[in-house]
Amino acid sequence: MKGVTLPTETVFVMENSPIKFGLGAMDEIGFDASRLGIRKALIFTDRHVSELGLPERVRALLEEQGVKADVWDGVEVEPTDRSMEEAGEYARSKDFDGLIAVGGGSTIDTCKAANLLTCYPAPLLDYINKPVGKGVPVPGPVRPLIAVPTTAGTGSETTAVAVTHIVDQNVKAGVSHRLLRPALGVVDPLNTLTVPPEVTAAAGADILTHAIESYTTRPYNARAKHHPPDRPAYIGANPASDIWCEKAIEYVGRYLRRAVLNGLDLEARLNLALAANYAGVGFGNAGVHIPHALGYPIAGLVRDYVPSGYRTNHALVPHGVSVVVTAPATFRFTYATSPERHLRAAELMGVPTRGLSEREAREALPGALMALMRDVGIPNGLTALGYAERDIPALVEGTLKQPRLLSGSPRSVGAAEIAAILHDSLRCW
Numbered sequence: 060m061k062g063v064t065l066p067t068e069t070v071f072v073m074e075n076s077p078i079k080f081g082l083g084a085m086d087e088i089g090f091d092a093s094r095l096g097i098r099k100a101l102i103f104t105d106r107h108v109s110e111l112g113l114p115e116r117v118r119a120l121l122e123e124q125g126v127k128a129d130v131w132d133g134v135e136v137e138p139t140d141r142s143m144e145e146a147g148e149y150a151r152s153k154d155f156d157g158l159i160a161v162g163g164g165s166t167i168d169t170c171k172a173a174n175l176l177t178c179y180p181a182p183l184l185d186y187i188n189k190p191v192g193k194g195v196p197v198p199g200p201v202r203p204l205i206a207v208p209t210t211a212g213t214g215s216e217t218t219a220v221a222v223t224h225i226v227d228q229n230v231k232a233g234v235s236h237r238l239l240r241p242a243l244g245v246v247d248p249l250n251t252l253t254v255p256p257e258v259t260a261a262a263g264a265d266i267l268t269h270a271i272e273s274y275t276t277r278p279y280n281a282r283a284k285h286h287p288p289d290r291p292a293y294i295g296a297n298p299a300s301d302i303w304c305e306k307a308i309e310y311v312g313r314y315l316r317r318a319v320l321n322g323l324d325l326e327a328r329l330n331l332a333l334a335a336n337y338a339g340v341g342f343g344n345a346g347v348h349i350p351h352a353l354g355y356p357i358a359g360l361v362r363d364y365v366p367s368g369y370r371t372n373h374a375l376v377p378h379g380v381s382v383v384v385t386a387p388a389t390f391r392f393t394y395a396t397s398p399e400r401h402l403r404a405a406e407l408m409g410v411p412t413r414g415l416s417e418r419e420a421r422e423a424l425p426g427a428l429m430a431l432m433r434d435v436g437i438p439n440g441l442t443a444l445g446y447a448e449r450d451i452p453a454l455v456e457g458t459l460k461q462p463r464l465l466s467g468s469p470r471s472v473g474a475a476e477i478a479a480i481l482h483d484s485l486r487c488w
C-alpha cells in the first residue's frame with residue numbers, strides 16, 4: 060500500500076545451548092548424561108574419529124556412571140540426505156533415550172537429523188527449508204543430544220540447524236528449528252589436537268565467515284516486525300550477537316595460523332575452540348548471508364576437487380573452503396552498507412585501519428581475509444576448486460535456492476549481483 064510504512068522489528072532473541080567448556084570437559088560426560096536423564100545412549104561418529112578412540116572413550120566414561128551406550132561410526136563426512144536417512148534408520152532400529160555426537164559438524168548435524176527422524180518419522184526432505192524441501196516445522200521436542208565437537212569450526216553444538224547435501228538436486232540445504240539445539244555442548248579443546256592442518260584451516264575459515272557475516276548482516280531493527288510465532292531463528296545483527304562475533308573474529312585472526320602451523324599448540328587450539336563456539340552463538344541468532352548462500356552450490360556442484368587432509372577419495376569441497384572463497388568479493392560488495400563494521404572486522408584481524416584512503420578502506424577486510432587464506436593454505440578461489448566462468452549460471456541458480464540466507468544480505472542481491480561476486484571470486488588474489 061502506497062504511503063504505509065510497515066513497522067520495523069524492535070525485539071531480538073538470544074538462544075543457545077548450555078555449554079561446558081575446557082581442558083578435560085569431556086571427562087565429565089557420564090555425569091552430564093545422567094543429569095539429563097540418559098540411561099541408554101547412542102554415540103554417533105565418523106570412521107576417522109572412531110579410529111582416534113574418542114567415541115570409545117566416551118562409551119567407557121558413560122558406562123562408569125551406569126549409562127549404557129552403543130557406538131555407530133557410519134556418519135558421512137559432508138553428509139547427504141541419503142546418509143542422514145540411513146542414520147535415522149539405524150537410530151529407529153535401536154532402543155535409546157539420548158544421543159551423543161562425537162565429531163565435527165558432519166557428525167553433530169547427522170545426529171540432529173537422526174534424532175528428528177526418530178522422534179517424528181518422515182522423509183528428511185519434508186523438514187528441509189523451502190524451496191529445496193517442504194519446510195515442515197519440527198513438530199515437538201526431541202530427545203536430549205549432547206554434542207562433543209572434535210573440530211573448531213561449525214559451532215553446531217549450539218546452533219539450531221543441520222546441514223546436508225541433497226543428492227538429487229545437487230545442492231546443500233538445511234533443517235532449521237530451535238528445537239534441534241543440542242541439550243548440551245561439551246567443548247573440550249583437547250579433542251581438536253589431532254585435527255590435520257587442512258581441516259584446521261577450513262574449519263577456521265568457517266568460524267571467521269560465520270562471525271563476519273553475522274556482524275555485517277542486515278540488523279534486526281532494519282527488518283520487518285514479526286509476530287512471535289513467526290520470528291525466524293536468524294533475526295539479524297544485534298547488540299548481543301555482535302559481542303560474540305567480535306571475539307570470534309579476533310581469536311581466529313590471532314590463533315588460526317598458529318594452529319595450522321603446529322597442531323599441538325594448545326593455547327591456539329583452546330582459543331579456536333572458544334572462537335568456534337562464540338561464532339556459533341553469534342550466527343545461530345543473527346544469521347549468515349551471501350558467502351554461505353553461495354557456499355551451498357559451490358559444495359553441491361563439485362566435480363573433481365578432492366581436498367587433502369580429509370582422507371576421502373571422492374570429490375568434495377570442505378564447507379569452510381566453500382564459504383570463504385567468496386568472502387573477499389562479498390565484503391567488497393557489502394562495504395558501503397556499513398564501512399565502520401567492515402573496518403572493525405579488519406582491525407580485529409590485526410590490520411591497521413587508521414588514515415586509509417577510500418579505496419584502501421574498502422579493501423581492508425578483503426585484504427585481511429586473503430592474507431589469512433593464503434597463509435593457511437586455502438585454495439585461491441573458484442578456479443582452484445575446478446570451476447570456470449561457464450559454471451557461473453549454474454552456481455547462480457543454486458544460490459537463488461537459498462532465499463532464507465540471501466535475505467540476510469545488507470544490500471539487495473539478485474542474479475546479476477551474485478554472478479558478479481562469483482566472477483570476482485574465480486581467483487581471489
Ligand SMILES: NC(=O)c1ccc[n+]([C@@H]2O[C@H](COP(=O)([O-])OP(=O)(O)OC[C@H]3O[C@@H](n4cnc5c(N)ncnc54)[C@H](O)[C@@H]3O)[C@@H](O)[C@H]2O)c1
Pocket residue numbers: 105106107108111136137138162163164165166168209210211212213214215218219220221222223250251252253254255258261262265368369370378379
Ligand atoms: N549445523 C551448523 O550450525 C553448521 C555450521 C557450519 C557447517 N556445518 C556443516 O558441518 C560440516 C563440516 O563440519 P566440520 O568442518 O566440523 O568437519 P567434518 O565433521 O566434516 O570433519 C572433517 C574431517 O576431519 C576429521 N576429523 C574431525 N575431528 C577430528 C579430530 N579431532 N582429529 C582428526 N580428524 C578429525 C573428520 O573425520 C573428517 O575427515 C559440513 O557438512 C557443514 O555444512 C554445520
Ligand SMILES: [Zn+2]
Pocket residue numbers: 213265269351378382
Ligand atoms: Zn558455516
